[in-house]
Amino acid sequence: MSEKKLLLVAACALIDQDGRILLAQRPEGKNLAGLWEFPGGKVESGETPEQCLIREMEEELGITTKPDCLAPLTFASHTYETFHLLMPLFVCRRYQGIPSGREGQAIKWVRARDLRDYPMPPADEPLIPILQDLL
Numbered sequence: 326m327s328e329k330k331l332l333l334v335a336a337c338a339l340i341d342q343d344g345r346i347l348l349a350q351r352p353e354g355k356n357l358a359g360l361w362e363f364p365g366g367k368v369e370s371g372e373t374p375e376q377c378l379i380r381e382m383e384e385e386l387g388i389t390t391k392p393d394c395l396a397p398l399t400f401a402s403h404t405y406e407t408f409h410l411l412m413p414l415f416v417c418r419r420y421q422g423i424p425s426g427r428e429g430q431a432i433k434w435v436r437a438r439d440l441r442d443y444p445m446p447p448a449d450e451p452l453i454p455i456l457q458d459l460l
């Protein structure tokens with residue numbers, strides 16, 4: 326039996342009208358710093374993944390969305406050194422506001438075919454072809 330803790334993180338592929346995906350760069354000092362990730366974060370106790378994403382996207386990007394606008398796409402399941410990550414990935418095409426890096430993080434709209442130009446956490450690697458198929 327694995328003794329690693331299972332960590333539930335919700336993540337979102339935000340898609341703009343040109344079909345580009347929003348990536349955010351993990352800030353210095355954090356685990357996996359400098360890598361590009363999908364907005365999201367740890368699901369807190371009492372929260373659904375959708376509620377978590379609505380909260381995180383407001384905090385991190387200053388945008389608002391609704392549970393109906395979050396469509397489940399796939400998930401990541403990856404063992405890191407100190408925990409096992411289980412990360413549902415949602416797609417969101419309808420939101421209000423213009424995303425900005427509210428916590429000082431760099432953000433970038435990226436075409437699906439260019440995703441490999443942005444180093445991502447190892448857990449995200451298998452998600453890239455799924456997004457490329459979708460877009």
Ligand SMILES: Nc1nc2c([nH]c(=O)n2[C@H]2C[C@H](O)[C@@H](COP(=O)(O)OP(=O)(O)OP(=O)(O)O)O2)c(=O)[nH]1
Pocket residue numbers: 334335336355356357361362363364365366367410446447448449
């Ligand atoms: N948001 C997000 N997290 C990801 C992705 N891929 C991936 O491995 N992760 C990992 C990185 C972190 O270990 C975890 C997300 O946690 P987090 O962003 O809420 O927390 P953190 O590590 O920044 O730490 P904290 O200071 O907020 O506690 O999931 C991804 O695409 N998006």
